[in-house]
Amino acid sequence: MIHKPIRKAIFPVAGLGTRFLPATKAVPKELLPVVDRPLIQYAVDEAREAGIEQMIFVTGRGKGAIEDYFDIAFESEVTQRERGKDLSALDGTRLLPGRAVFLRQQEPLGLGHAIWCARDIVGDEPFAILLPDEFMRGAPGNGCMKQMVAAYEKVGGNLVCALEVPMEETPNYGVIDPGARDGVLTEIKGLVEKPAPGAAPSNLILPGRYILQPEVMKILETQEKGAGGEIQLTDAMASLIGKQSFHGVTFDGRRFDCGSKAGYIEANLSLALEREDLGDHIRRFATEELAR
Ligand code: G1P
Numbered sequence: 001m002i003h004k005p006i007r008k009a010i011f012p013v014a015g016l017g018t019r020f021l022p023a024t025k026a027v028p029k030e031l032l033p034v035v036d037r038p039l040i041q042y043a044v045d046e047a048r049e050a051g052i053e054q055m056i057f058v059t060g061r062g063k064g065a066i067e068d069y070f071d072i073a074f075e076s077e078v079t080q081r082e083r084g085k086d087l088s089a090l091d092g093t094r095l096l097p098g099r100a101v102f103l104r105q106q107e108p109l110g111l112g113h114a115i116w117c118a119r120d121i122v123g124d125e126p127f128a129i130l131l132p133d134e135f136m137r138g139a140p141g142n143g144c145m146k147q148m149v150a151a152y153e154k155v156g157g158n159l160v161c162a163l164e165v166p167m168e169e170t171p172n173y174g175v176i177d178p179g180a181r182d183g184v185l186t187e188i189k190g191l192v193e194k195p196a197p198g199a200a201p202s203n204l205i206l207p208g209r210y211i212l213q214p215e216v217m218k219i220l221e222t223q224e225k226g227a228g229g230e231i232q233l234t235d236a237m238a239s240l241i242g243k244q245s246f247h248g249v250t251f252d253g254r255r256f257d258c259g260s261k262a263g264y265i266e267a268n269l270s271l272a273l274e275r276e277d278l279g280d281h282i283r284r285f286a287t288e289e290l291a292r
Contacts, residue, residue, distance in 0.1 A: 003156035006149055006211055007054060008121070009047040009128040012114040013040065014060035014105040019259065028063045030132045032258075034267045035275065036089075039258055040066060043132040045092060050145035052128060056101045056121050058114045067102050070095040110230025116220035124214050126152075129233075131208030135267050136161070138253035144209050148249050151185060152211050157245030158237065161209035162186055163255055170200035174234035176248050177201035186248035188241060193234035194227040204248060206234065207255050213244055 017029030024032070030040040044055055059066060072094050080087055101121050105114045115129060128145060136144035144161060152159055162176055175195055179187030190201060210233075219236040226232035240246065256270070257263035272282045 003152060004126050006050070006052060006126055006128050006152060008056060008125060009052045009054070009130055009145075010056045010058060010115055010118045010122070011040065011043060011047075011130055011132055012058045012105075012111060013063060013066055013132060014058055014108065014114055015133075016108065019261065020264075026062075028066055029259075030063075031065055031069060032264070034135065034258070034264070035271045035278070038069065039135060040069070040132045041093065042135060042137075043130045044070075044095075046136065046143040046145045047128060047130055048092075049141065049143050050128070050149045052145070054099055054101065054121075055095060056103070056118045058105050058117050059102055060105050060108070067100075069093065070100050108230075110225070110228075110232055112220050112223050112226075112231035112233040112236050115233055116217060116223075116231070119217040119220075122214060122217065126211060126213050129208075129210040129212065133257070133259035134208035135256040135258045135263075136207065136209060136251060136253060137256065137267075137270075138251070142252070144251045144253060147184070147251055147253075148209055148211055151247070151249045155185065155245065155247055157247065158213055158216075158240065159211040159247050159249050160188070160191075160206050160237070161251050162204045162248030163207040163251065164203055165205050167200065167203045168197070170195060170203060170205060171197050174206035174232075175200045175202060176204040176206065178204055178248065184250045184252075186250065188246040188248055190241060191234050191238040193232045207251075207257075209251075210237075212237070213240075215244065216240060 013030045017024035020029050031038040057066060077087060103117055105117045138144055148159055148161060171194055174191060174193045176188055177190030179189045216236050219239055223231050223236045226235040256267035258267055272278045
């Protein structure tokens, strides 16, 4: 069966980033770099690699720098070019005209509400969602969203990335009530957002990658507030289970929770160690530092 292609991705980037204050006082958290590329760039690259054409950013006040980031840096580029400088570091940072949409979530009413803000841009098509502070790192050319699109091409319907974490971490996440597993696919029987300690149906959480059918937008329209007093995407998805197909996809790769300081530092260290220009230096420094 041929499933409608996934052409659009939503990036919710309205969050205040309070965990990284004061760094995020004037700089959106999505522009914090992992080595030398902002977090949002990795997420956009991941979507592009999966064949996604249109990037929809749900922003908020104080997030204008994200829009500038994906534009041409006209003055700087002209000057650099005149000086014969190499501009290849900017490859992939300029989104083509018409391929980037920026819209605002005016109030912080929750992830579900942020997604709903993009309903008219998404229209009647299945779409992807990528939470940029969840940094998902697959093998080169086989990122998380690409793996999810490959699974979608087989089973269609709705898919969420599914990741195992220690049980005590489940209260921080959306959690899956899993059914049968078949290869990378796990049937989903239920979803619960931020369960109370000890109440999670499993240790399989939602690490912020989704492929959803457009009907979820209708549910979000009237979704009641859930965990934390926010309109939760997880609750809207949960009410579609049984009506539409829902699967979890086990991702082959590593995940860094860059919404936390520890995860962000781990991502920087891991990528720096992999880099040809930095790896040896950082390995030597880290070894010496640990021995101090
Ligand atoms: C959001 C989602 C949650 C998901 C998490 C991943 O929560 O609501 O289901 O597991 O992202 O990071 P937040 O971190 O915004 O509270």
